[in-house]
Structures are given as C-alpha cells and as structure tokens.
Amino acid sequence: GWWVYLAAYAIFIGIHLSGVGEALKVMFVITAIALVGLVVFAVAAIPHFDSTNLTDIAVTDAAGASALLPFGLLGIWAAIPFAIWFFLAIEGVPLAAEETAEPERNVPKGIIAGMAVLLVTCVTVLVLTTGAGGAAAMSESGNPLVEALGDSGWAKVVNYIGLAGLIASFFSIIYAYSRQLFALSRAGYLPTVLSVTNSRKAPTLALIVPGVIGFLLSLIGQGALLLNMAVFGAALRYVLMMVSHIVLRRREPDMPRPYRTPGGVVTTGFALVIAVLAVIATFLVDSVAALCCLVVFAAFMAYFGIYSRHHLVANSPDEEFAALAAAEGELK
Secondary structure, three states: OHHHHHHHHHHHHHHHHOOHHHHHHHHHHHHHHHHHHHHHHHHHHHHHOOHHHHHOOOOOOOOOOOOOOOOHHHHHHHHHHHHHOOOOOHHHHHHHHHHOOOHHHHHHHHHHHHHHHHHHHHHHHHHHHHHHHOHHHHHOOOOHHHHHOOOOHHHHHHHHHHHHHHHHHHHHHHHHHHHHHHHHHHOOOOOHHHHOEOOOOOEHHHHHHHHHHHHHHHOOOOHHHHHHHHHHHHHHHHHHHHHHHHHHHHHOOOOOOOOOOOOOHHHHHHHHHHHHHHHHHHHHHOHHHHHHHHHHHHHHHHHHHHOHHHOOOOOOHHHHHHHHHHHHHHHO
C-alpha cells in the first residue's frame, strides 16, 4: 500500500538528512548484506545448474536467429536496456567527489572497484539464474533469483536477503539525485533554494523535493514504465558524458588530469557508439517510456533557455572554471 512507499521514502530520506557520513555507513551495511545474498544464491543455484537451460528459448524467424540467439541480431539490441540495469548508476560515484578525501585518487579507485564487483556479480547472476531456472522461464519472471531456486528453503532466504539489494539501489539513487540537484542548483541551472544545506551539510530540499515526486509517481502503479524511463535517461546521459569527455580532451589538452582514461578518446568513442545504440534500443523496448523521458528533458531545456541561463551563479565552481578557461583563451 501507499503507506509502505511513504514510510520507505521518509526513513531513507531522513537518514540522508542526518548527514553523508551516516548515510554512507548505512548504505555500506545494506550493500554488504545484498552481496551476501548473491553469494548465498550462487551456492544454492550451482547444484541446479544445467547448461541446456541456457538455450531453451524457441528459435524465432528473426534475422540471425539461432539456438544461442533465439531472437536474432535485433534481440541483442533490444536486450541492451535490460543489460544496463546490471551497471546502472555506477556513474553516480563521482558525485561524492566533494565529500571524499583525496578525490583525485579515491574516486577513480571507487569507480574501478565498483565496476569490478558489478562485473563479477553480473556474470554470476546472469549465468546461474538462467542455468538453474531456464532462459524461457526466467525471461517471464518478476523475481528470477528466487524462482530459479524453486520451492527450496534457500529460495526463501534469498528472497528476504534480496530486499537488501532493492534497498541498496533505492538508497544510492537518493544520494545520487540529491548531489546532482545540489550541483545544478548551486550553479544556477535549477532554483538555488535546492542547494541550501542543513546543519549536517545535507542538501535539504534537493533530498525532499525529488522524494515527494518519486512517492507520487509510485502511486500510479507503472513500475515498468518508470524503470524504462530511468534506463533511457541513463543511456542519454552516457551519450552526453562521452561527448563531453571528447570535447574536453580536444579543447583543454593541458588541463590537469590526475586520472586519465585508458585509451583516451578511442575508448570514449567506442563507449559513445554503444551509448547511442542503447538510446535507440530503448525505443525498441518501450517507445512510450522513451518519449515520456524526452518530454521531461525538453521541459528542463526550456526552463534553461527561458530562465536559468540568465540567472547562473557567477562564482559557482562550474562557472569559475568556464570563466578561467575563457580568460586563458584570451591570453593565448
């Protein structure tokens, strides 16, 4: 019921309002519990693993279809938005840069460690869930890890521990959206009231306002639509991040870079192609979600064009950097 959603938002936003240190300690504990749940699942699923289950989906007449790829080449493309969920929001790690000791060293370490953990758990869950429960059955499942284990006692254990995984995702997204809104507000791109912090240095309204919006959206009962909107927004964000990286490398080649992307713009260019394909793939999966997300983006762009670009905060870190870059350009 709605009171469960309300309680969840109130409790977790309340923890974030108590300060970043307290919030991240709780997040760490919840994430650790979720990882234990994945280990328990892996141990329980191995005895049920059958390699024939990996390819038990009937082959269609799609182009390039085979036992390994029953929906053909288009099926690979359409699966990208679902694959993104294994890694969604890892790019939120840099949002903690201002609250991190020695961010130039520790933020890259955090991202790399996070990617490594996600890669291992991604492969483990994908292979064992499909091998234990069957690709056809799991493709229709709303709770695949539990259903892959059948009616065993392990399934109940994984079901309850798995709640920690949902909570960890929810908790980390609250942190990410609040810091993103804080940064945009501080620079004047959004109303500056969103960057006002409380006595614990937490951005109060940047936490509460999106929480209220999220709670109201949860009442419409369109979970799949909201999830696909999140994937489309993430994929579009990846495109913008890759483009920004390439532009910065070309326009600011002498900028201090404590951490440099392996492969430089070549790596980023490859990631840009994948991100563009992911954006297009979202339309294949749920065109309504993609269009809804585009409407939201258009509304924010209109707000920027009509109002916020005339009210940017001149002394924000973002604008100071832009002003410094312009001054250096004039000197050259």
